[in-house]
Amino acid sequence: KAGVTQTPRYLIKTRGQQVTLSCSPISGHRSVSWYQQTPGQGLQFLFEYFSETQRNKGNFPGRFSGRQFSNSRSEMNVSTLELGDSALYLCASSPGTAPYEQYFGPGTRLTVT
Amino acid sequence: GEDVEQSLFLSVREGDSSVINCTYTDSSSTYLYWYKQEPGAGLQLLTYIFSNMDMKQDQRLTVLLNKKDKHLSLRIADTQTGDSAIYFCAEPHRSSNTGKLIFGQGTTLQVKP
Numbered sequence: 001k002a003g004v005t006q007t008p009r010y011l012i013k014t015r016g017q018q019v020t021l022s023c024s025p026i027s028g029h030r031s032v033s034w035y036q037q038t039p040g041q042g043l044q045f046l047f048e049y050f051s052e053t054q055r056n057k058g059n060f061p062g063r064f065s066g067r068q069f070s071n072s073r074s075e076m077n078v079s080t081l082e083l084g085d086s087a088l089y090l091c092a093s094s095p096g097t098a099p100y101e102q103y104f105g106p107g108t109r110l111t112v113t
Numbered sequence: 114g115e116d117v118e119q120s121l122f123l124s125v126r127e128g129d130s131s132v133i134n135c136t137y138t139d140s141s142s143t144y145l146y147w148y149k150q151e152p153g154a155g156l157q158l159l160t161y162i163f164s165n166m167d168m169k170q171d172q173r174l175t176v177l178l179n180k181k182d183k184h185l186s187l188r189i190a191d192t193q194t195g196d197s198a199i200y201f202c203a204e205p206h207r208s209s210n211t212g213k214l215i216f217g218q219g220t221t222l223q224v225k226p
Contacts, residue, residue: 004155033212042219043156043201048212056206056213090155094212099144099163100205102214104155 002027004093004105012111018079021108025072025093031055032074033102034066037088046089049074050096078110086112117204119217126225131189133220135202140183142204146214147176147187150199159187159200189222197224 005024013019025032033056034046045058049068066076078085088109092102118136125131137145143164148156162169162176162185169176175188185202199219206213 031212033214035214043216045206045213045215050212058213092156092212096212099161100212101144101146101158101161102212103158104148106155 004091004103006089006091006105006108008108009106010109010111012113013081014113015081015083017081018077019081019110020075020077021089021091021110023074023076023091023093023105025074025091026103029093029095029103030072031094031096031100031102032068032072033092033094034074034076035090035092036060037090037107038086043090046076081112083112086110117202117215117217119200119202119220121218122221122223124223124225125192127192127194129192131192131196131222131224133187133189133200133202133222135185135187135217137183137185137202137204138215139204139207140180141207144205145176145178145185146203147174147185148201148203148216150201150219152198156201192222192224194224194226197222 007022031050033048048056052068063079068074088107090107091105094102146161147159173190177186201216201219203214203216
């Protein structure tokens, strides 16, 4: 099976802009979760989508949003970018049932200048 | 609290065993996970353990679980230079036993030739 793919791999944006990141999960997986990884805060959960519905949400401001399509592909959007949004954004794919193991993509490195 | 705790750094000689420790927070967690992250890459699922198990072995990896102390460890036998990476333990958030994982801050394993 093909693994989790994320596009783009690298992105440079300026403050105030918005960005959309894309994730294609492993075929047959219905759950997609998003995480932000920074040196200071480590890995932090953003949200999880399962069968096109948001199932879990982390403690991020409303500027961070996501969605999932009927083919399980997911996008996350960050509006009004801030310098602190610079991070590695990781997408994880899961069957969505026990043992809920998650398989991660390579990530999108976002730099905000 | 919600913090999963890990020591930050471990250095071993090639051929020795490595033991990476983790303390988790939620005694009701049903599954606990170990991930590996190499530089510039996403997270690779190494193994997981169900909470009704004390031990799980998978080739060179052995996971030990002490539920009473909420302590999890990952032992890597015959450690190789290719094992140099950051290792994360993770548990599901107490509000969700699905796709919302809480990660430790990661243990950097350095393997010296």
